[in-house]
Amino acid sequence: MNAIVKWGIGAALVGGGVATWYYWPGNSGMVTTFSTVEVVRDNFVNKVQATGTLEPQELVDVGAQVTGEIKEFGVDVDGKRVDYGSEVKAGQLLARIDDTIVELDIKRAEASVAQAQAQILTAKANISQAEVNKKKADRDLERAKKLGVGDALSQMDYDQYLTQAENAAASLQSAQAQLANAEAQLQSANAMLESELRNRDYTRITTPVDGTIVVRQVNVGQTVVSNMSATTLFLVARDLSKMQIWASVNEADIAKVHAGQEVRYTVDALPNENFTGVVNKIRPNATMSSNVVTYIVEIDIENPDRKLLPYMSANANFIVKEVKDCLLVPDAAFDFRPEREQVDPAFAGKMRPQGPPPAPEEGAEAEPAQAPAAADPADGERAMLWVQKGDKVAPVRVIRGESDGTRSIVTPLPGETLEAGDKLVTGVMQVPAKAAAGGKQQGGLFGMNGPKRRPRSAGGVEARPGQSTGGRPGPPM
DSSP states (O other): OHHHHHHHHHHHHHHHHHHHHHHOTTTTOEEEEEEEEEOEEEEEEEEEEEEEEEEESOEEEEEESSOEEEEEEOBOTTSSBOOTTOEEOTTOEEEEEOOHHHHHHHHHHHHHHHHHHHHHHHHHHHHHHHHHHHHHHHHHHHHHHHHOSSSSSOHHHHHHHHHHHHHHHHHHHHHHHHHHHHHHHHHHHHHHHHHHHHHHHHTEEEOSSSEEEEEEOOOTTOEEOOOSSOEEEEEEESOTTEEEEEEEEETTTGGGOOTTOEEEEEETTEEEEEEEEEEEEEOSOOEEETTEEEEEEEEEEEOTTOOSOTTOEEEEEEEEEEEEEEEEEEGGGGGOOOOGGGBOGGGGGGSOOOSSOOOOOTTSOOOOOOOOOOOOTTTOEEEEEEEEETTEEEEEEEEEEEEOSSEEEEEEOTTOOOOTTOEEEEEEEEEEHHHHHTTOOTTSGGGOOOOOOOOOOTTOSOOOTTOOOSOSOOSOO
């Protein structure tokens, strides 16, 4: 055990000595190295990302209004049995429900109509009979009135003639009421017959529009039960050459979306193809899930070759702003502030003083503070970048425009020069001269190289769906 400890201590001393010799300033010296990023000339796209699904623009729900068994399906425009994806024309038969019960109901309704018609004839005959009886009673009463009550006509006989006339009038009114009742029953029977005839039509399930069958929810032999809400049998998409994307957009980005806005999207089924669409509208009813509020945005898209199918997943990019052929600088370059000794002496006059200005002497009038030059809101704000010039840096004044969260558009001010490929400094590190000469990674023990970082994609940082960064890989802009 003592031997192992001794060997360990000895190895540590040897390693420390080697490291001390290697990094000793008198032996190798320390040099300054810059961390840099490159200016690029490219197209800038600021966008809002979201995901959604493809939906038909108009989806027709074909249901059943009668109860019965599905006896058979119809045929499509190609003469094949109706099924998923079948092309159909308006009025074409999709399915037929067993109409046996409906036919029996029609016969009962027809019998009710005939019965009501017979009652009308009976009522009319009763009216005719009542009219004859009333006329006879009226004549008898008229004669009784002429004779008057006396020796030839007793009071009892006169009252009897009067009663017979009144009864005849009442019988006529009753017969007329029976006729009105029979006519009402006939109307009811006709309405029932019409309803049953319509139910027979409902046993033939037809499509109200031209389109494509997206969903078929029944099979031959299945019993359809009609209730307060019509049972869905088929879903027919009117025209799949024109579809929509229903995209969920986060509330933080919904203000950047508007009707008529260009949208570029891809679908998972065709990852190498890019498509475009236009925002139709934003639905005002928001939804909340896990305390995240989202809005549904409808995007109109064209699908002339029918490659896109309903309910595909889509990755949509709402184009907020696009600038062609501009200088782009990583945002990290705007945070660098060099020391005076790091600035190229030829450009030292352009360097802004660091820290607060010196306090004025007693009795001296304080000079009015000079406000910085106002930036044009249309272009952006003034900023300073630092270009590497050997072991020094040189300032470049620019107008910093829009940013996608990773890169910003820059425009050099008059008299300044900035080109694609220029190295902009983002940080400074001190490394041994030997390590720098050997191309070793600064800061590593004994100058050992570390793993290289993969460069960022041109799109920016990764973003969650619905967030505006422009960084997540998507369809080429």
